[in-house]
Amino acid sequence: MTNKHHTIYIVDDEVAICELLENEFQLHGYTTRSFQTGKEAQQAIDSLIPDVCIIDLGLPDMNGLTIVRDLMDTCETGVIILSGRNSLPDKVLGLELGADDYVSKPFQPRELVARANSIVRRMGRYSENAQSAQQNTPKQAHFDGWSFDVPTLSLHNTDGRTEKLSAAEAELLLSFLHSPQQILSRDQLMKQQMDAFDRCVDVRMSRIRKKIERDPKDPALIKTVYGVGYMFASSVEWDSH
Numbered sequence: 001m002t003n004k005h006h007t008i009y010i011v012d013d014e015v016a017i018c019e020l021l022e023n024e025f026q027l028h029g030y031t032t033r034s035f036q037t038g039k040e041a042q043q044a045i046d047s048l049i050p051d052v053c054i055i056d057l058g059l060p061d062m063n064g065l066t067i068v069r070d071l072m073d074t075c076e077t078g079v080i081i082l083s084g085r086n087s088l089p090d091k092v093l094g095l096e097l098g099a100d101d102y103v104s105k106p107f108q109p110r111e112l113v114a115r116a117n118s119i120v121r122r123m124g125r126y127s128e129n130a131q132s133a134q135q136n137t138p139k140q141a142h143f144d145g146w147s148f149d150v151p152t153l154s155l156h157n158t159d160g161r162t163e164k165l166s167a168a169e170a171e172l173l174l175s176f177l178h179s180p181q182q183i184l185s186r187d188q189l190m191k192q193q194m195d196a197f198d199r200c201v202d203v204r205m206s207r208i209r210k211k212i213e214r215d216p217k218d219p220a221l222i223k224t225v226y227g228v229g230y231m232f233a234s235s236v237e238w239d240s241h
Helices: 015-027 038-047 064-074 088-096 109-122 128-133 167-177 186-191 199-212
Strands: 007-011 031-035 052-056 078-083 101-104 140-143 146-149 154-157 162-164 183-185 222-225 229-232 237-239
Touching (some): 015 109, 052 064, 064 078, 167 229
Parallel strands (some): 007 052, 052 078
Antiparallel strands (some): 140 237, 154 162, 222 229
């Protein structure tokens, strides 16, 4: 896969980290921009939305989670949190806000490239050749009054509601939509997520349930099979339109 059409924004107050990541991503064909403050990043995002944002939490002018929250509310982009905060609560909070991934410092630059590549693939931003090769792939799933549009990672309900999913949330939902009424173990689902800690499935499951369940506290679509895993209880119909 070529990344020459994809843009990465790096938001970190450490210039050395920005330069290191810019060099690494440029070697792999990405267009890069870096910012040392949250305000600079927000102004740039207003002008051009990148494919992926790498965001440090400890910015000098604001908490990086503010940018994560704004991105999830307003636009379609992948988000990797890069932070020296290695506590589980920070990681969980980042994923609860919709971030696709969380990487702790110190880190390997090549690992960040791999994670960004994964997000770009998840979001379905392929080259024209890849799009042409996959033109017959089903693009929309219908279940229990919902339609999930794969190219836009969006959910639409017959009552008019619309919900956006992060790339990682969409990948998790697709696991169920491709295997309805089958039990998927937690280990199976974990293998499809790149995160380094096991709470990622739980957090994303909670976010998806809040969006599609009538009562997220008593889920009827994604059921927990205690001691085994999870099951998507609805039938699913696919089409390619």
